[in-house]
Amino acid sequence: MNDLREKCPWDKKQTLESLSHLTIEEVYELYDAILDNNLQNLKEEVADVMLHLVFYAKIISEQDGTSIEDILKIGNDKLVHRHPHIYKAHQELTVEQVKENWENLKLEEGRNSILGGVPKSLPALIKAHRIQDKAAHVGFQWDSIDGVWDKLNEELAELKHAIETKVSEDIEDEMGDVLFSMINLARYANVDPELALQRTNQKFIRRFQYIEDHATKPLSDMNLEEMDALWTEAKEKLKSLKN
Numbered sequence: 001m002n003d004l005r006e007k008c009p010w011d012k013k014q015t016l017e018s019l020s021h022l023t024i025e026e027v028y029e030l031y032d033a034i035l036d037n038n039l040q041n042l043k044e045e046v047a048d049v050m051l052h053l054v055f056y057a058k059i060i061s062e063q064d065g066t067s068i069e070d071i072l073k074i075g076n077d078k079l080v081h082r083h084p085h086i087y088k089a090h091q092e093l094t095v096e097q098v099k100e101n102w103e104n105l106k107l108e109e110g111r112n113s114i115l116g117g118v119p120k121s122l123p124a125l126i127k128a129h130r131i132q133d134k135a136a137h138v139g140f141q142w143d144s145i146d147g148v149w150d151k152l153n154e155e156l157a158e159l160k161h162a163i164e165t166k167v168s169e170d171i172e173d174e175m176g177d178v179l180f181s182m183i184n185l186a187r188y189a190n191v192d193p194e195l196a197l198q199r200t201n202q203k204f205i206r207r208f209q210y211i212e213d214h215a216t217k218p219l220s221d222m223n224l225e226e227m228d229a230l231w232t233e234a235k236e237k238l239k240s241l242k243n
Contacts, residue, residue, distance in 0.1 A: 001051075001058045016059055023052045035198055081105065103137050114138055126194050128183045136187075145188040152181040210234035 004011035030045035057068040082105050085091040085098065093101070106117060114137070118130045135141065142148050159174035186193035211230040215222060 001054050100137050128180050132184050132187055148185050148188050155181045206238055207234040
């Protein structure tokens, strides 16, 4: 990285801001490799993300002299501080107790809200899951999944009414409430909603591409019944391939 910052015109031109959107792209490529369960691609994508982190550390060092070792020490110190059950008290804790301690320690570090650590720019689905998870750590959640079902059914009824009355602002609000409740349901069912939706997206793409590949005429000339027949065929064929 030292060589590139000195000798490559593109690398010399980069700033923290110009790199940021490229880093987001690299992280999504890493996520794709995880979803595909492709170990070789995963290694390459981890390397790409790590390269970006080295790049940021290099730019920071140019601005105020902080070394990459200094930056890693900040991370090490934070991990030690947030794991007192290992480095101080030597306690055996459950996963939930560790998470609760982690959130409490962040508040002691000066964060003024349990939700303060949720990045503003997170994708909405992931952000909703993190918000709910953090609120749950202080007891702000239903006692059982039954309460989640009741809330979801209530929100669905309100959405149905909003759609029937055709008030666009109400429809958007109620749609958001339904989606938020669905994410909460996923949390109670111990399902990662982002991962579940990503896999459903992949499943839809595979089946739709099967329709495209096996259609005997342009899709625009097919009716829904014809396409649905191929969709059903795709479900069976792709299921057998998966098994």
